[in-house]
Amino acid sequence: MTAYDLLRLPTTATMSTTPRRIRLLQLPTYQSSTSIPRLKTLYSDFARHKHSNPSSYSSNVDWWRRSLEAVVLKGWQTPSATETSCSDRLILHANGPALAEVFRYEGVGKPLGLAAVIAELAESKAYYPLSQFLTSAQSIYDPGWLPYRIASFVVGKPLWWALQQLSVVESDHAGGRGGDAERWNKVKGDYVVVSLLEQAADGALRKQQVKTGISLADSLYNFESFKKEFAGDCIEGVTLSDTDMKVLLKYLERDRKAVIVEQEAIKFATPSDVSEITAVDIGVLELKLAVTNLEASVQKIQGEIDEQSEKTAAALKQKRKEVAMSHLRARKRLDDLLKKRLGSLDILHSTLLRVEASAGDVQIMKSYESSTATLRSILAHPLLQREKIDETMDAMASANADAQEIDDTIRIGAEITQGEAGIDEAELEEELNKLVQEEEAEKTKAEEKAAEDLRLKLASMELSTPSKALETSATPERPEDRVKQAM
Numbered sequence: 001m002t003a004y005d006l007l008r009l010p011t012t013a014t015m016s017t018t019p020r021r022i023r024l025l026q027l028p029t030y031q032s033s034t035s036i037p038r039l040k041t042l043y044s045d046f047a048r049h050k051h052s053n054p055s056s057y058s059s060n061v062d063w064w065r066r067s068l069e070a071v072v073l074k075g076w077q078t079p080s081a082t083e084t085s086c087s088d089r090l091i092l093h094a095n096g097p098a099l100a101e102v103f104r105y106e107g108v109g110k111p112l113g114l115a116a117v118i119a120e121l122a123e124s125k126a127y128y129p130l131s132q133f134l135t136s137a138q139s140i141y142d143p144g145w146l147p148y149r150i151a152s153f154v155v156g157k158p159l160w161w162a163l164q165q166l167s168v169v170e171s172d173h174a175g176g177r178g179g180d181a182e183r184w185n186k187v188k189g190d191y192v193v194v195s196l197l198e199q200a201a202d203g204a205l206r207k208q209q210v211k212t213g214i215s216l217a218d219s220l221y222n223f224e225s226f227k228k229e230f231a232g233d234c235i236e237g238v239t240l241s242d243t244d245m246k247v248l249l250k251y252l253e254r255d256r257k258a259v260i261v262e263q264e265a266i267k268f269a270t271p272s273d274v275s276e277i278t279a280v281d282i283g284v285l286e287l288k289l290a291v292t293n294l295e296a297s298v299q300k301i302q303g304e305i306d307e308q309s310e311k312t313a314a315a316l317k318q319k320r321k322e323v324a325m326s327h328l329r330a331r332k333r334l335d336d337l338l339k340k341r342l343g344s345l346d347i348l349h350s351t352l353l354r355v356e357a358s359a360g361d362v363q364i365m366k367s368y369e370s371s372t373a374t375l376r377s378i379l380a381h382p383l384l385q386r387e388k389i390d391e392t393m394d395a396m397a398s399a400n401a402d403a404q405e406i407d408d409t410i411r412i413g414a415e416i417t418q419g420e421a422g423i424d425e426a427e428l429e430e431e432l433n434k435l436v437q438e439e440e441a442e443k444t445k446a447e448e449k450a451a452e453d454l455r456l457k458l459a460s461m462e463l464s465t466p467s468k469a470l471e472t473s474a475t476p477e478r479p480e481d482r483v484k485q486a487m
Helices: 003-007 018-024 028-032 036-043 054-074 097-102 114-123 130-135 146-165 180-187 194-211 223-230 242-255 279-317 321-379 386-420 425-473 479-486
Strands: 091-094 127-129 189-193 259-262 265-268
Touching (some): 028 054, 036 054, 091 242, 114 127, 114 180, 130 189, 223 242, 265 279, 279 321
Antiparallel strands (some): 259 265
């Protein structure tokens, strides 16, 4: 949208809708579909065309899916009655017509088929009901029990269709015969946006992968430390809410098998880990949290010390000696407390390092034990027994001897065959020598011819030299030449 277009936007009467339109034009879907006729199609109640024009219906649903996900990620949803602002970035709050108002567009109105879109996306598992997502033990990628699904489709669908034709039941999509409020009642609720959740999970796993193998403590969290570590780094420019983090944690545990969760402990799993959190993990996590809390306490005490120092300086400037002494005593107490906290922090740091080192030694010894067992299993193979090795090597030597004998037999046979064919080696040698002599004779003849040509050329040059001498003697002698001769 150009600056000229912005200047042409209506004012006064449409001032309340203009900012909303400008905001919607920030979405990629609106930037590619800004024509009013196209938007009117998208904002119409197109659910009734699901079977008559399925390609157009699918295209419209996909456009709304991308638009809804962009609005959720940007935090533009209308907050609920108990919230002042909506901070969820992975959850769509389908709270009725209020959501449709978010998409109200000047000259087009609000979308009429949004409830049907949400119903379609929920049916296709692109959106997942929040309560069901958090409580279900089944993965969202599990297709379910196939025989039951086939039976439901083969038997249930035709029966439901027949009841619809008899007007016994309403249409199976949210945009049926009911009014707008009735449609929204069918889909009202909170939904996990699966594509955004997958994006957040990928970001969290990328960040954690950098820490993998450094220390055991780096793979252990409680919920608060997990949120602090990943809430602002899963998706660039987005901070996830507490509900988002609960959804993300459930997804990583159940659907990605990337973390193990037991009570308050969270552990990123590795291929060598058992699927449980051990007592060692709990102990390391407690030490890690104690170190984190103590570091925060040290920072707080240091801030209070700085504050008391500033108050002391201010009191001295005001000539308030008693007040300055009071602040100095408070700072002294804080200094003593800081020393104790720093001492405790050093002890906890060293203890945590020793525990991690010991845990690492256990893993190393397990690797040694596993490697030893693997090596012994390989060495126990029947082919690596001493008797079998000797037998194999003897068989190989025998095979080599047989091969050499066969090769010698073939060579001798070839020599005998050549003798029987009447081929005389001496005669062949004599013929070869003749060919060499003929080649040398031709070469000598060519050299002699070249020498003769050169001699003839030189001779022709000598014949031309006397003629030049005669021309020189025919020139009359000058007086100067005679004088020079006399001298």
